[in-house]
Amino acid sequence: MRVSVPSLPDALLRPAADAVANTSITAAEATTRIADFLTRGKGSTAVITGAGVSVDSGIRAYRGKGGRYLNPNYKCVAIYHELMEDTARGVAFRCAWLRSFLGYPPVRDAQPNPTHYALAALQHGHVTSDLITQNVDGLHAKAVERFWPKSRIEEQILELHGTLHSVRCSHGHVISREAFQEKLGMANPGWKEYLKNLEQTGDQPRTNPDGDVVLPEGTRYDEFVVPECPKCLRDKQHNTMLKPEVVFFGESISQGVKERSFEVISDSKQLLVVGTTLATFSAFRLVKQAVEQRKPVLLLNEGASRADNLLGIEHVRILTSAVMRDVVRKVLGVTAESDIFPELLNSGIVKLPPEDPDDGLPTPPRL
Structure with missing residues (x-):
């Protein structure tokens, strides 16, 4: 049995890289576009996140810069x-x-970074609804564990690939x-x-x-x-x-999680996708579902994604850390100064993974 590691083909990466190189957007412009998108959602925007969201927490993305799956x-x-x-x-x-x-x-x-807390603020303020994450690091839940009961975390954060x-x-x-x-x-x-x-x-x-x-x-x-x-x-x-x-390669997502992810998309008015190449089909099919249901989709990702060729998707190519806090403040307005929002918007560590691409570790023990 052969199981291929999901990745992005050169035929997609090259055009996307050219698009990034030829299209620049300022943080202010990106903030306005994302905030306007969320405002149009009227509190019913589902969110999908990927490994790019956790890079600022010191966890490398598989397919981003230096990503393991690009090797x-x-x-x-x-x-x-x-x-x-x-x-x-x-x-x-x-x-x-x-x-x-x-x-x-x-x-x-690892600790949540400013993007985790900004997304938590959007959920807490009912700007966004359920969040589906491909990440297995638990950082979205960790960002709200001091503020939400466990029941709300389980209800509003779906870990698509487990924990x-x-x-x-x-x-x-x-x-x-x-x-x-x-x-x-x-x-x-x-x-x-x-x-x-x-x-x-x-x-x-x-x-x-x-x-x-x-x-x-x-x-x-x-x-x-x-x-x-x-x-x-x-x-x-x-x-x-x-x-x-x-969920390991070659293993299926449980039927319950699959059905719940479909329901989240069906019950929402639009979809925000953050920090993912969508190389895994389990997440890509949810974006396709939203497109097929004629729902607005905004993809916030610095690099290429599997959805780049899908029609009807708005792309904002910029680092999430450059805009998400300002997006929350722009959407919430004066509300951002009350409740738990100031704490959420001033929380989060930034600890980028080392630049050294080498996997070198001290010599393992001879047992």
């Missing part, structure tokens, strides 16, 4: 049928967990990722010490949006131990087939 030699951490088959290919399974064990802490510790913050076994048991991360460390003390040294020295591995890191050639994966599901053990079953609760 034709890149091999993703695993595809679903390799990850969950209980066969001799278990090395791939252990490879996935070792890389995730090292890559999870930077995602866990890195929990683990699911092949029998359907869900476990806290933090608890399972601790079990992984206890089962692999050499790697636990290696990770501790990375954190102490600040040698953060190059982390991709799904918590995957790339380790040097020759890394031994075959002895990495994946603990058993504790809930299965309570039922006197032995089961080490677990995975982060994210």
